[in-house]
Amino acid sequence: MSFLRLYLRVIALLAPEQRLATTLALANLALAGVFFLEPLLFGKVVDALAGSPGKAPRLIALWAGVGFAGVLANVWVSLHADRLAHRRRLAAIAVFFEHAASMPLSFHGEYHTGRLSRIMNVGVGNLFNLWLSFFREHLATLLSILVMVPVALWLNWKLALLMIALLLCFSVFNAVAVQRTHKAQGEVEELHHEIATRAGDVFGNVTVVQSFTRLAAESRALREMMTRTLDAQYPVLRGWAILSVLNRAASTLTIVAIFAVGATLHARGEISVGGIVSFVGFSMLLIGRLEQFATFLSNLFFQSQSLRDFFTVLDRKPEIEDRPGAIVLPRLRGEVVFEQVSFGYDPVQPALHDLSFRAEPGSTIALVGPTGAGKSTALSLLYRAYDPSAGRVTVDDHDVREVTLESLRQNIGVVFQDPGMFYRSILDNLRIGKPDADLTEIEKAVASAEAAAFIARKPEGLETMVAERGRSLSGGERQRLAIARAMLKDAPILILDEATSALDNATEARIQRALDRLTEGRTTFVIAHRLSTVRHADLILVLDQGRLVEQGKFDELIAEGGLFARLAEDGKFAPDAEVTEE
Ligand SMILES: Nc1ncnc2c1ncn2[C@@H]1O[C@H](COP(=O)(O)OP(=O)(O)OP(=O)(O)O)[C@@H](O)[C@H]1O
Structure with a gap:
């Protein structure tokens, strides 16, 4: 210029x-x-x-x-x-x-x-x-x-x-x-x-x-x-x-x-x-x-x-934006279909090849596979962090590229492994899920997310400031706030990245209990690390190097004796933890 x-x-x-x-x-x-x-x-x-x-x-x-x-x-x-x-x-x-x-x-x-x-x-x-x-x-x-x-x-x-x-x-x-x-x-x-x-x-x-x-x-x-x-x-x-x-x-x-x-x-x-x-x-x-x-x-x-x-x-024009005439989605039933989806962060090295599956409304889909297999990438296409290079993703029969980003994302709740926390009060962090939530709703969500006891112990309760990136909270506390936030959002589709590594057994069990409440009645995609999750999932998708190598229920996949059976045998899934009260 x-x-x-x-x-x-x-x-x-x-x-x-x-x-x-x-x-x-x-x-x-x-x-x-x-x-x-x-x-x-x-x-x-x-x-x-x-x-x-x-x-x-x-x-x-x-x-x-x-x-x-x-x-x-x-x-x-x-x-x-x-x-x-x-x-x-x-x-x-x-x-x-x-x-x-x-x-x-x-x-x-x-x-x-x-x-x-x-x-x-x-x-x-x-x-x-x-x-x-x-x-x-x-x-x-x-x-x-x-x-x-x-x-x-x-x-x-x-x-x-x-x-x-x-x-x-x-x-x-x-x-x-x-x-x-x-x-x-x-x-x-x-x-x-x-x-x-x-x-x-x-x-x-x-x-x-x-x-x-x-x-x-x-x-x-x-x-x-x-x-x-x-x-x-x-x-x-x-x-x-x-x-x-x-x-x-x-x-x-x-x-x-x-x-x-x-x-x-x-x-x-x-x-x-x-x-x-x-x-x-x-x-x-x-x-x-x-x-x-x-x-x-x-x-x-x-x-x-x-x-x-x-x-x-x-x-700079965003590569992902609303198309002219994009539809505003109502609240979805929660059916999600991937049709021959391929995607690569860089064109030479695709991260996903030809991925196809159907998730029924209200079902739980567990994504498993070795590290770097493409599990997070697949789910990021659902909330349109990226668009596929081939194939399509649909929600209730709407191609996600044909609907407004805002209405799509309003229908999807996400709990990341590293739940992003703002340098604001706990209350403000929770209200990210629902800005107009009243205190009764907040308290209900906090209780369901097993977060009430630790918040009560904080000096100023819900008004306590959270440090940048949530540094003043433990990993488990951050997770439970993220779950409460997703509960407040109350979206029909849910994406969960199970966090297990940083948590002790009791905390993990409490988080699991909170997650079980959260996932009820929602189409839930879980990047699964826990045995109970994969065992109870309606559908398990096994990914390896960006390809869907197996899919089915737990017993079927074990009986198949393929990659999933080997992962389960090698103890790649964490055993279930027992709940003890805080
Ligand atoms: N933003 C990005 N830019 C470039 N490459 C990426 C990006 N995110 C992921 N990748 C690459 O894409 C591939 C799939 O990564 P992805 O995070 O989907 O795997 P994953 O199965 O979720 O792994 P993990 O279980 O370790 O979290 C990996 O090779 C990764 O290095």
């Missing part, structure tokens, strides 16, 4: 408040006019005092009035411009946040949260700065230059040619500086993103960093990245410092040249000394504006890459 297009896009983001933005921009231009009016009035006052002092008081009053009105108007314009810029900044955060948060998992696999947060924060910061400068300076500067050049030509075209030559010098110097440093500044911005990503990654894994005593190594790595960033940044800064010296030198030379050419013209009787002096005064004003314009270009240059990154995220 060129600088001009980028800049226009930034300004176009003010469109929702177009009328106010235009008024403010025009008011600022008018104020710039008042700025020129004041010296004029000042001159008139001086003339009046020298010639006819009787007129002076009226002119002084007019001068004071104009000055005062100018100050008041300035305050009004600045205040509203600031408010507008603040409003639009928050609106830009909201738009970016909603867009990025709605992007599919593949996008979030690509963009680390540290990078995404930086792109958002730096991007909106730069938008804000450009909007404010747009109101305060840009228009007035541009208009001044556009007006002053013809005026200079009118004053004395020969001397004005020198000013035009200066304008060309500024343009060429800036173009060369941008061209020479553009790529390097892109690298600098990328390094800043990498620093943010690395720091975010370390904060997110602080337990690992500390327990593996990685702090010194991580700090060292971060400092090395900073050194690389500075190594890349210095040449760019040097380039722009040289540019500013060249601009200054060209300005000074132009003024000297105006004097020299002016002297020659004076010798020929073409211009008076007063004429030279006033032209120089005028040129100084124009040079001031040109330098402002150069500063604007340099600011835009240094902000451009982060703005481009901001717009790249905003322009």
Whole structure:
């Protein structure tokens, strides 16, 4: 995106408040006019005092009035411009946040949260700065230059040619500086993103960093990245410092040249000394504006890459979105069918081949198989984290790609092995399942999920804050909150990733009891690790290297003597645990 297009896009983001933005921009231009009016009035006052002092008081009053009105108007314009810029900044955060948060998992696999947060924060910061400068300076500067050049030509075209030559010098110097440093500044911005990503990654894994005593190594790595960033940044800064010296030198030379050419013209009787002096005064004003314009270009240059990154995220089309005319699903009965479904995260190495099965409403389907067999992947196609590359997935006879994502996901409850917890109260974490749930519903869900006793032991009960990623809760507590959350959601289809490894026998048994209540009457897909789950499942799907190698009931599969029988024989399923009260 060129600088001009980028800049226009930034300004176009003010469109929702177009009328106010235009008024403010025009008011600022008018104020710039008042700025020129004041010296004029000042001159008139001086003339009046020298010639006819009787007129002076009226002119002084007019001068004071104009000055005062100018100050008041300035305050009004600045205040509203600031408010507008603040409003639009928050609106830009909201738009970016909603867009990025709605992007599919593949996008979030690509963009680390540290990078995404930086792109958002730096991007909106730069938008804000450009909007404010747009109101305060840009228009007035541009208009001044556009007006002053013809005026200079009118004053004395020969001397004005020198000013035009200066304008060309500024343009060429800036173009060369941008061209020479553009790529390097892109690298600098990328390094800043990498620093943010690395720091975010370390904060997110602080337990690992500390327990593996990685702090010194991580700090060292971060400092090395900073050194690389500075190594890349210095040449760019040097380039722009040289540019500013060249601009200054060209300005000074132009003024000297105006004097020299002016002297020659004076010798020929073409211009008076007063004429030279006033032209120089005028040129100084124009040079001031040109330098402002150069500063604007340099600011835009240094902000451009982060703005481009901001717009790249905003322009990214989600691979998974509602098709035109997508149906809003009602509450489903819960029939799920996979028809010859294939999928691969990368096209060369498919993760699922030709998977077909039918799940009757209300049945329990256990997915088993060695690690990496494709169990989680298969279920992620059901709630459309990804779309199949071949075949289709249907719910109650609707292809999941033909229905709205929102209504599909409202019909599916998920309890992940690592249940995501927010840095909010336990209550707020539960209300993720049903935002308008009242306390009676919450307490019922908490009791069914066997979570009441541990919540009661927390200092502030339901209002207790949960640490980031649920670090202040045990694995079993997190699981039970996730089950309560799914109970509140009350979806007809349920996906469970059984967690067993981290839990003691008693906790596991309590979780099992909670899960049994949760799954009642729902079509339930379980990534099964427990013997009781597979034994009681209505259908067991055995996956191996992305293929469905066996399917049937427990006894049938044992009798078949295939992979499932071998897994069961090798004790791959955890035995059932016994319930003891908390
Ligand atoms: N987001 C991803 N991007 C790329 N490859 C992935 C991604 N998620 C999983 N895979 C790969 O896809 C294959 C299937 O993984 P999947 O998580 O579905 O297996 P699984 O049967 O659920 O394993 P486990 O029992 O260990 O959880 C694996 O080879 C895995 O490395």
